Amino acid sequence: SQTIHQWPATLVQPVGSPLSLECTVEGTSNPNLYWYRQAAGRGLQLLFYSVGIGQISSEVPQNLSASRPQDRQFILSSKKLLLSDSGFYLCAWSVGGNADTQYFGPGTRLTVL
Amino acid sequence: RKEVEQDPGPFNVPEGATVAFNCTYSNSASQSFFWYRQDCRKEPKLLMSVYSSGNEDGRFTAQLNRASQYISLLIRDSKLSDSATYLCVAAPQGGSEKLVFGKGTKLTVNP
Numbered sequence: 001s002q003t004i005h006q007w008p009a010t011l012v013q014p015v016g017s018p019l020s021l022e023c024t025v026e027g028t029s030n031p032n033l034y035w036y037r038q039a040a041g042r043g044l045q046l047l048f049y050s051v052g053i054g055q056i057s058s059e060v061p062q063n064l065s066a067s068r069p070q071d072r073q074f075i076l077s078s079k080k081l082l083l084s085d086s087g088f089y090l091c092a093w094s095v096g097g098n099a100d101t102q103y104f105g106p107g108t109r110l111t112v113l
Numbered sequence: 114r115k116e117v118e119q120d121p122g123p124f125n126v127p128e129g130a131t132v133a134f135n136c137t138y139s140n141s142a143s144q145s146f147f148w149y150r151q152d153c154r155k156e157p158k159l160l161m162s163v164y165s166s167g168n169e170d171g172r173f174t175a176q177l178n179r180a181s182q183y184i185s186l187l188i189r190d191s192k193l194s195d196s197a198t199y200l201c202v203a204a205p206q207g208g209s210e211k212l213v214f215g216k217g218t219k220l221t222v223n224p
């Protein structure tokens with residue numbers, strides 16, 4: 001069966017510090033991968049998605065970036081965090097191609113102080 | 114107009130009650146729909162997929178009305194464990210990159 005991992009589970013970072021969140025998927029090949037952010041009291045916002053290694057599409061202009069160095073690894077980064085980057089970051093995967101059901105990882109709760 | 118709209122609630126119902134949530138979507142090209150449940154401070158988990166007029170899974174029934182562009186979720190015989198936020202999701206034709214999530218409806222089932 002497929003599993004998706006995210007770490008760390010929680011993170012507290014000062015404004016201006018860098019960020020690196022990691023997501024890995026097991027039990028599937030060539031998945032589509034996604035990064036979402038869920039701010040307090042708001043819906044899920046798609047940040048990035050990837051259909052393959054090195055292929056990243058950005059949905060929202062911001063100070064975040066994403067990379068996919070391996071088939072089942074997706075990384076979310078920032079060089080300098082802003083207060084507004086606080087939120088619940090969720091990685092998700094779906095079967096490659098036109099499959100539309102997405103499955104979420106456990107998430108990383110980021111607080112920027 | 115928001116792409117997927119849900120009544121945020123909260124809905125407070127007694128155990129054993131039947132409760133229904135509605136969700137409207139603005140993109141008529143949306144092809145498939147989902148209901149996810151999200152527990153407090155946890156990730157969303159898929160509850161049901163809706164591809165045609167509806168779907169039923171035990172106590173849960175989802176119905177789709179394409180003409181009126183709304184999806185409903187009916188929960189019968191509510192359990193305490195049903196307490197969660199229910200997210201309505203629309204997927205446009207052609208792929209999953211653009212899933213659109215509603216902000217969710219919060220349900221609390223009381224003993």
